[in-house]
Amino acid sequence: MSVISPPDYALKILKTLEDAGFAAYFVGGCVRDNLLGRRPRDWDTATSAPPEQILSIFPGSKPTGLKHGTVTVVTGGKHVEVTTFRAEGGYADHRRPDSVRFISDLTADLSRRDFTINAMALSRAGELIDPFGGQTDLKARLIRCVGEPEARFEEDALRMFRALRFSAQLGFTVEAKTAAAIKRKAHLAAFLAPERICGELEKVLLSPNPTVAAEPFSYGLMAHFTSAPGTPDAKQLRHLPNDRLLRWAGLCEALERGGLISDTAAFLAALRLDTYTVRTADTGVALALSGLPEDGANLKRLLSAYGTDAVRCAAGQRRAALSAVLDSGECWSLDCLAVKGGDLLALGYKGKALGDALGFLLERVIERPELNERETLLGMLHDL
Numbered sequence: 001m002s003v004i005s006p007p008d009y010a011l012k013i014l015k016t017l018e019d020a021g022f023a024a025y026f027v028g029g030c031v032r033d034n035l036l037g038r039r040p041r042d043w044d045t046a047t048s049a050p051p052e053q054i055l056s057i058f059p060g061s062k063p064t065g066l067k068h069g070t071v072t073v074v075t076g077g078k079h080v081e082v083t084t085f086r087a088e089g090g091y092a093d094h095r096r097p098d099s100v101r102f103i104s105d106l107t108a109d110l111s112r113r114d115f116t117i118n119a120m121a122l123s124r125a126g127e128l129i130d131p132f133g134g135q136t137d138l139k140a141r142l143i144r145c146v147g148e149p150e151a152r153f154e155e156d157a158l159r160m161f162r163a164l165r166f167s168a169q170l171g172f173t174v175e176a177k178t179a180a181a182i183k184r185k186a187h188l189a190a191f192l193a194p195e196r197i198c199g200e201l202e203k204v205l206l207s208p209n210p211t212v213a214a215e216p217f218s219y220g221l222m223a224h225f226t227s228a229p230g231t232p233d234a235k236q237l238r239h240l241p242n243d244r245l246l247r248w249a250g251l252c253e254a255l256e257r258g259g260l261i262s263d264t265a266a267f268l269a270a271l272r273l274d275t276y277t278v279r280t281a282d283t284g285v286a287l288a289l290s291g292l293p294e295d296g297a298n299l300k301r302l303l304s305a306y307g308t309d310a311v312r313c314a315a316g317q318r319r320a321a322l323s324a325v326l327d328s329g330e331c332w333s334l335d336c337l338a339v340k341g342g343d344l345l346a347l348g349y350k351g352k353a354l355g356d357a358l359g360f361l362l363e364r365v366i367e368r369p370e371l372n373e374r375e376t377l378l379g380m381l382h383d384l
């Protein structure tokens with residue numbers, strides 16, 4: 001496995017903490033990505049220094065998550081999260097620890113982390129600290145809980161979604177005991193905030209393996225969002241562009257076709273998606289289920305009535321036909337009609353009559369694109 005050397009600004013943070021007498025390591029996602037030969041997005045750091053010490057060692061650093069011991073250090077325009085080693089105690093609500101205790105032991109900090117591949121640390125000298133077999137699991141491409149999976153999911157039910165999310169992002173398999181525990185503890189997902197579930201699902205949808213989005217449903221993790229159990233047929237997600245709106249719509253279409261949900265808008269709203277996504281995906285799924293028209297003129301009528309995004313959501317396998325219409329430059333909306341409202345006002349049209357006249361012209365132009373010339377259209381009005 002190749003190891004990318006950490007950037008100087010991040011190494012300097014470790015050195016500064018060590019010079020002040022504390023232990024400091026890169027931890028979590030950056031160590032995992034590094035061992036996979038992927039450039040980490042950020043270089044999260046863990047240290048034995050208590051938060052107030054971190055703040056005083058790095059002037060200008062910000063207490064961004066002091067409750068959890070996280071301080072953001074800014075060096076040369078880069079942000080690095082530095083977090084004090086910690087232990088967590090009690091998880092009465094299955095989603096966050098009742099208490100957090102700052103400690104000086106790295107291994108104890110690693111042991112509270114979710115999966116073996118996320119529970120490794122890297123020292124400034126390049127030494128890998130891997131007490132739970134993370135490297136072996138990386139090689140075997142496995143997502144395995146640190147410790148007893150059932151207990152870990154009892155503590156924090158989001159970890160079940162995270163297991164599937166990492167399996168989608170990395171193309172890994174969820175290890176058998178971990179997978180069995182997800183099945184048994186799936187009901188605990190009901191304790192989670194919908195926005196956090198939504199965040200994990202979206203990461204799956206936008207990963208290189210979006211079809212994994214079927215798995216939270218087959219494991220029973222989504223029971224409180226669906227009206228019937230089952231596994232959606234999510235195969236077509238793989239063929240959609242990597243676009244959040246299209247992929248949410250694709251998932252909802254599969255869920256409606258599979259009878260797991262009957263109302264895309266209600267499903268997405270329950271997951272706290274934004275209003276635009278809820279409405280557009282809902283319209284798109286309804287159009288997809290009723291079947292898109294074959295011919296260009298009818299596609300243009302749909303675009304005119306529902307907008308580009310909703311029709312893109314609906315197009316699915318018929319994307320080429322839609323692209324042909326969108327790329328043709330042919331007019332399908334009032335925005336590109338060669339006659340504007342002002343022209344009709346000048347001719348004495350008002351209110352509903354004006355709207356009807358524009359609608360009439362647009363309909364002619366959708367049928368015959370070559371008519372979209374100002375003089376031609378005004379002439380047609382005259383005849384009318």
Ligand code: ATP
Nearest residue numbers: 027028029030041112113114115118119156158159
């Ligand atoms: P990404 O590249 O998606 O950010 P990541 O591994 O950095 O991946 P984060 O959610 O940023 O994931 O979390 C950082 C680290 O914190 C994880 O690698 C893991 O060690 C630990 N962690 C995060 N969430 C949990 C959790 N719910 N339970 C246990 N450990 C967690």
Ligand code: MG
Nearest residue numbers: 029030042044
């Ligand atoms: Mg991260």
